[in-house]
Amino acid sequence: MNRLHTLHILNKTPDHPRFSECLGTLGPDDAVALTENGVLGLVASKAFSSVQTYALEGDLNARGLSDDNLGAAAPIDYSELVNLTLQAERVISW
């Protein structure tokens, strides 16, 4: 993976104001990790086709989302999420 400037951990649904605030601050070397209801963004927002996106498997499964819903996003487990927080220069939890 290239340089990961900021990892944005996003746990809000697309209807939450912080969801769009997060999208508004994404830089070119940033990545998004969708957790909890943030994973619903994969089916309700087009934003994640153009940004490096990860989604927590357990939260996808719980909400009945499958590989068909992932688009370009990669499913991850907690250990991969921990690694991402260390690869990134900074982490923001929205």
Add this chain to the structure above:
Amino acid sequence: MTHSTPDTENPSFTLVITGAPYSSQAPQTALGFARATVAAGHTIDRIFLYGDGVHLASALVTAPSDETHWPKQWAAFLEEHEVPGVACIASALRRGLVDSDEQKRYQLNANNLLTPFAIAGLGEWVEGSIKSTRTIYFHAGA
């Protein structure tokens, strides 16, 4: 307080939980993250409970028997891995979470802090944010 450069060879974490159990998923997500952190051999400097997150440290939480008891799950994790769990004193007192010292100080008729959690000031969070390689926040979602 000393300044130090975060160590990425032997990374350490401070986890801040601001969402309450049973009204948010935050304590669950934080526990999944914490378990993966220790499984990877990394250090957790401390867990800091802030705002509504302090409800996780209540000894009076009683979950239905067929639901996971998140305060007990967290307490077991903290004891097993000897990780300090700290609830912010200002957040805790406002929300009715007190240890025996605060019970005496404010002459309250009970205390309800779950072992091994402790109550302390925001200085614990400040120290964690300086000392730890990463400080990760777990907020209530929606």
Add this chain to the structure above:
Amino acid sequence: MGMLIIIDQSPYGTWAGREALDMAFALAAFDQPVSLLFSGAGVNWLRKAQNTADIEQKSLEKNLAAAPIFGIEAILADRTACQRYNLDSEAMIDGVQLTNANADLLAQYSQTAFAG
């Protein structure tokens, strides 16, 4: 570098913003560099002439006025949010810098935190 504390929740209706301000004061008390960013509905913290007598809460305007004294480096407000809430410089408390809450702003800080 330092920390950016973001307040994006409106004043009085929830305690999250108040607790975010406490975080900023705590950092400043330990001589850590910290700035505040008001974004979204949070910009309503910055309106002048808040009279909280009837709702029996401490005035956030007064609390915020103490920020520079306690060593908080900057009070920033997202320009777009201020426009959205019809908050012009006349209506705003003193000492606020307008900015754009974007990647360039966040890149200036080593850590960013919300209170909840």
